[in-house]
């Protein structure tokens with residue numbers, strides 16, 4: 388592979404830059420190159436560039452540099468494979484036209500029934516909410532954010548020890564985009580995904596620079612997770628979180644560390660494309676940069692989820708939508724790419740056990756409600772999700788009757 392290091396903008400990159408000029412209708416038309424370049428003019432641009440898209444894929448995906456590595460070469464134009472179809476792009480001017488906002492719920496309110504009601508209402512109307520005063524200390528949150536930066540700041544030789552090909556555990560995966568081999572257009576995001584099996588497994592295989600912080604973050608969040616699930620369960624006539632319900636609602640957990648580096652043409656791509664999560668519940672810690680947008684069920688508008696210091700963003704996932712027979716909503720969301728800031732987020736995906744059979748809960752259909760979902764093995768559902776590119780809310784159709 389060739390990476391020009393001398394600061395010369397190659398001809399094909401120059402063509403790419405010209406081709407990327409946005410037009411009013413949102414399409415990208417070729418612009419005539421201006422007059423002849425004077426000798427030496429190309430040396431004015433100091434950057435590292437690639438001469439064709441296959442080299443980008445080699446560098447980003449196969450060599451494990453990720454989009455962070457690509458961003459740090461100083462690349463000036465978005466490579467072709469990251470250009471999303473027009474309708475998938477999230478252009479700021481279209482998303483800021485709404486004054487809708489997802490609820491922010493204070494979990495320290497002494498009137499617990501009010502907290503429970505606010506949470507269940509939000510789960511039904513929005514599928515998304517933020518919680519403050521949730522009982523997880525700021526230090527735990529700060530530590531896992533710092534650990535996320537530490538991991539992504541490792542040299543590529545270190546990070547690439549955790550790629551699909553090289554990782555010593557299938558539960559630890561460093562990757563980029565969502566599913567690069569299944570996607571027509573890639574997403575501007577790198578991630579480290581840590582599936583929790585046991586403390587011993589984690590301490591053996593999770594990267595040293597972040598394992599204690601990621602484990603602590605997951606463990607310290609569990610009390611809040613259980614509380615949220617108790618509230619949501621009670622409202623569905625689930626009396627208590629016994630062993631069966633625990634394994635359905637929170638039988639397995641995955642912590643992801645997400646990194647969204649500065650993007651040269653943020654309007655042309657996405658950090659994460661439209662999707663709903665396959666979890667029962669997702670607990671998300673985001674930094675102060677912003678960029679997560681949620682589709683309002685009421686209006687269809689894309690609504691920004693503003694960073695609230697010390698908060699968690701909570702969302703209902705597909706598994707909970709299925710278990711609740713559609714009462715709680717797993718809602719589409721996506722993340723904007725950013726032209727001036729790097730962003731991190733740290734979701735915990737709280738999932739059923741992989742071998743669990745999920746379908747509408749008996750407590751829900753007991754009262755005569757028609758089930759709208761069939762029973763599916765959770766691992767089959769997850770496999771189906773990862774086999775294809777992000778495609779909005781379509782995954783849940785897999786379980787529709």
Ligand SMILES: O=C(O)CCC(=O)C(=O)O
Nearest residue numbers: 645659673679722732734
């Ligand atoms: O980074 C974010 O804000 C959201 C990420 C997300 O939606 C996901 O990882 O499923």
Ligand SMILES: [Fe+2]
Nearest residue numbers: 662663664720
């Ligand atoms: Fe998500």
